[in-house]
Amino acid sequence: MFGRVKEAMADAAETLRQAFAGLRVVEVAAEPFLPKAHGSSPLGTEARVGLDPPVTACREMQRFGGDTEARALEPFQTRLCAEAGWARWGTEAEVIRMTPLAGGEAARVGVPPLPRRAQVLGRLEPVARPGARRLSAQLVQPGARRLDPSLEAGGIEAGLDLMLSLAVPIRAEAIHNLPKGLWMRYSLQLVRGTGENVRNLEVLGLFRIPSKGVADLRHDPGQGRILVRLEASAVRAPRAPFILARRKDDGSLVSCFVEDP
Amino acid sequence: MADPIKLAYFMAVKEGASYLGGLLVTDTSGIPLDFRYTEPITPTRLQSILYGKSLEPHLKEEVIQKTLLKELKTPPDLFILSATELAGGWSGDVKYPVLAVQKSQESPLAKVGDTFRAGPRELLIQLAEGAAPLRVMFAAAVEPAAQEQAVGKLLEAGYHMDLAEPLERVTAALQSLVVKDS
Known part of the structure; x- marks a missing residue:
């Protein structure tokens, strides 16, 4: 311990x-x-010049x-x-006195702009190397596109007015095939309607035309027919027998409906 | 009283690269009752290549003609084409007798109303005294019985009108439309 x-x-x-x-x-x-x-020496006085500090x-x-x-x-x-x-x-102590800050003279310094492009003088261009490209031998699968080849009709227009503007040929009926009594009635109606003597009339034909809506009518003697231009009202109008005749004295044409439609 | 006979005249023409067709319905005097026409249809180059030779028949029979027939309010009694259209192998599917009429150079038949059968689908009918008979050609789908009925209607209408003339009017109307649009 x-x-x-x-x-x-x-x-x-x-x-x-x-x-x-x-x-x-x-x-x-x-x-x-x-x-x-040993004993101490007595105090003495010593004369000195001036006063010593x-x-x-x-x-x-x-x-x-x-x-x-x-x-x-x-x-x-x-x-x-x-x-x-x-x-x-x-003596050795160093007293540092700080210099007070004072406003100094300021000058604006302009900064020159940097050149946009370095100018190279007298520089030889290096020989260009041919770029190597890689060609892929693999076939790319093509995209399939669908195009509808169907043909569709455009709009349908109603063109009855256009068709009515074309002349409609109407063939004359065979008068000699009509019953005699009917033809006699038609002849009488022709005389009444035109006011002419039946002996002065040459019948050019019996036609069935619309009872109204006939805008123009021309005789085609070569074909034995008439050419009519119709208005829209002619489409719905009933057809009525119509006799076209020529005056023998002056050659003018006369006509009339021989039946009430 | 029987309903009045209605004749439908169909014509499709090609003007430039466009096709358009018209359908005229007349009474037995040749007076227009209705007329419809299509806007010009211009096939694209690709469609022309894909359809090939069938482009024109397809356009006329399947596109233009069917579209126009849908517009008709009342069905016609006869559907009349040009002889060229019918001879080109027309194979449209309509419910009416399809035929073509053509003026012939044959000698007149004995009397008005006489008919002469020149083939299974072709015959001559005499409509006017002293005039050349009219040649009538039916489509393959028209049965003989239907042909006889159609001849009866043609004789009735031909007494008052020139049966071949309305096709000329349809052609003239279509050409005037093309000129107006161009």
């Missing part, structure tokens, strides 16, 4: 010793007080060392001591 305590103490001591081993110990040589055994004697305090001898105290003597530290402090 005591052995361990002792070792611990020894370790602590060694530790302290090593910790403080690096410390520099400055030996200060202290002036030892030397006691003087009072001098304060400074003495450093010395520690008592172990080897301090007890000697007789020497009388205090004034010595002029100068402390260089103060002077050095006063």
Whole structure:
């Protein structure tokens, strides 16, 4: 038990010793007080020129060392001591005075624009290398498109007016095929309608034409027919027998419907 | 009293690259009762290539003719084409007897109303005294019985009118439309 305590103490001591081993110990040589055994000399006065500035004697305090001898105290003597530290402090101290900020002269500096394109002078163009291209031999699958080829009719227009503007040929009926009584009635109606003597009339034909809506009528003797131009009202109008005749005396044409439609 | 006979005349013409057709309905005097025509149809180059030789028959029979027939309010008794259209293999599908009429250079038949059968689908009918008979050609789909009925109607109408003439009017009307549009 005591052995361990002792070792611990020894370790602590060694530790302290090593910790403080690096410390520099400055030996200060202290002036030892030397006691003087003989008696002190009497105070004397010494004439000096002028007044000397009072001098304060400074003495450093010395520690008592172990080897301090007890000697007789020497009388205090004034010595002029100068402390260089103060002077050095006063002279070596650097006083930095900050220069106050002041408005200086400002000048606007124009920045020249950068050239847009570097101009290269006297530069030889390198020989162009042929670019290598890769041709794929694989066939690409084509896209299929659908186009409807069907043909459709456009709008349908009604063109009856257009058709009515064209002349319609109407063939004459064969008069000699009519019943005699019917033809006699038609002849009588022709005389009444035209007011002409039946002997002065040459019948050109019996036609069945619309009872109304006939805008124009022309005789085509070569074909034995008439050409009529019709109006829209003729489409729905009933057909009625119509006799066209020529006056023998002057050759003018006369006509009339021989039946009431 | 029987309903009056209505004759439908169909004509399709090609003007430049466009096709247009007209349908004229007349009574037995040749007087127009209705007339419809299509706007010009211009096939694209691709359509012309794809359809080839069938382009014109398809346009006339399937497109123009059917469209015009849909517009008719009352069905006609006879559907009359030009002889060229019928001889070109017309294969339209209509409910009426389809035929073509053409003036002939044949000698007149004995009397008005006489007919002479020149083939299964062709015959001559005498409509006027002393005049050349009219040649009538039926489409393949028209049965003999239907042909006989159609001849009866042609004789009735031909007594008053020139049966071949209305096609000339349709052609003239279509050409006037083309000139007006251009």
